[in-house]
Amino acid sequence: MAQVATACAEAIVDDNSNAMASNPLLLGVDSGGSKTHVLLTDAEGRALGSGTAGASNYQYVGEARALQTMDDAIGQAFDQASLARRPVDFAGFGFGGADTEEELSRMSVWVTRQQWARSFVIVNDGMLPIYAACPNGEGVGVVAGTGAIIWAASRLPQPRVARTSGWGYLMGDEGGGYWLAGQALRHVARAEDGRGPSTLLTGRVLQHWELPNARALILHLYGQRWEPSEIALLAPVLLACAEEGDPVALSIAQAGADELALAAAVAMQQVGLRPPVTVAYTGSLLVKNALYRALFAQAIAQRIGHAELHAVEQPVLGAVAAARLLQQGALTAGCTDWCAVVQDVC
Numbered sequence: 001m002a003q004v005a006t007a008c009a010e011a012i013v014d015d016n017s018n019a020m021a022s023n024p025l026l027l028g029v030d031s032g033g034s035k036t037h038v039l040l041t042d043a044e045g046r047a048l049g050s051g052t053a054g055a056s057n058y059q060y061v062g063e064a065r066a067l068q069t070m071d072d073a074i075g076q077a078f079d080q081a082s083l084a085r086r087p088v089d090f091a092g093f094g095f096g097g098a099d100t101e102e103e104l105s106r107m108s109v110w111v112t113r114q115q116w117a118r119s120f121v122i123v124n125d126g127m128l129p130i131y132a133a134c135p136n137g138e139g140v141g142v143v144a145g146t147g148a149i150i151w152a153a154s155r156l157p158q159p160r161v162a163r164t165s166g167w168g169y170l171m172g173d174e175g176g177g178y179w180l181a182g183q184a185l186r187h188v189a190r191a192e193d194g195r196g197p198s199t200l201l202t203g204r205v206l207q208h209w210e211l212p213n214a215r216a217l218i219l220h221l222y223g224q225r226w227e228p229s230e231i232a233l234l235a236p237v238l239l240a241c242a243e244e245g246d247p248v249a250l251s252i253a254q255a256g257a258d259e260l261a262l263a264a265a266v267a268m269q270q271v272g273l274r275p276p277v278t279v280a281y282t283g284s285l286l287v288k289n290a291l292y293r294a295l296f297a298q299a300i301a302q303r304i305g306h307a308e309l310h311a312v313e314q315p316v317l318g319a320v321a322a323a324r325l326l327q328q329g330a331l332t333a334g335c336t337d338w339c340a341v342v343q344d345v346c
Contacts, residue, residue, distance in 0.1 A: 028319030051076030057096035091117035092322030128318030148176030177232030261299035
């Protein structure tokens with residue numbers, strides 16, 4: 001019988017002794033709004049195989065598609081490792097949308113039903129940078145991809161976590177790709193009307209979608225259903241305009257970077273963290289774009305003060321780190337409500 005713990009610190013681990021196979025396999029899954037990354041490792045965390053697929057945040061693509069996407073990526077990892085598919089011994093899942101106990105319970109059922117792992121820990125995908133970059137479990141994790149979410153974790157005087165942002169593309173995610181793209185489109189409309197200054201964004205956005213004029217954007221955007229990750233592809237267009245000195249694009253980029261830093265500062269306050277602090281960031285907007293990263297660093301200095309910025313290029317490593325902690329029995333009850341564990345489900 002599966003035992004599900006959804007009100008726990010980082011996980012509930014009762015007894016790992018029966019879960020160890022002679023050659024244990026570990027699995028890390030980073031399930032996001034743009035891409036899904038999977039890493040299969042041995043007991044020491046050495047990579048055996050990996051898999052990559054499209055978006056698997058169920059809030060964006062639906063449950064059935066999300067599960068199929070993750071299953072495909074896991075299958076790729078086993079194929080690359082030249083191993084027969086089987087439930088791994090320990091797995092860490094970073095799920096976008098893992099925001100409430102109800103959602104965690106649902107996701108625990110998914111993993112149990114799919115028979116991906118015997119023992120697993122589920123965390124919000126925004127926690128993965130902290131697992132990857134902060135061995136002592138204290139720090140701030142900033143994710144800026146299609147969306148944006150920030151987590152902070154502290155250990156003393158007692159373990160605490162807090163989340164800011166991550167409200168989704170309709171309610172917020174300020175500083176993420178969809179938000180930046182939306183701001184770009186609004187300023188294109190304002191420039192076209194004469195309600196705002198002219199901007200390089202107009203021509204670059206039209207070029208991106210191969211449209212003849214700004215009015216063509218109306219039918220293009222509202223004539224079909226767009227996934228957030230598709231709209232978010234305009235974010236690099238905006239950042240390129242900012243790099244060329246376009247004042248409108250630069251002001252949007254600065255506002256987005258400041259929103260990320262503000263969310264980080266607020267999350268820190270909620271868990272009692274004080275500088276100096278490690279800020280682990282991930283997502284293509286910060287990892288791959290030097291301008292946005294520099295603007296973010298400036299905003300962090302202004303909002304927080306002394307912070308060590310740490311790039312996490314592969315947040316799936318944080319999922320593997322969580323799996324290893326589960327394997328070692330290092331995850332204990334009583335710290336937070338933002339994860340779940342199922343023991344011996346297969």
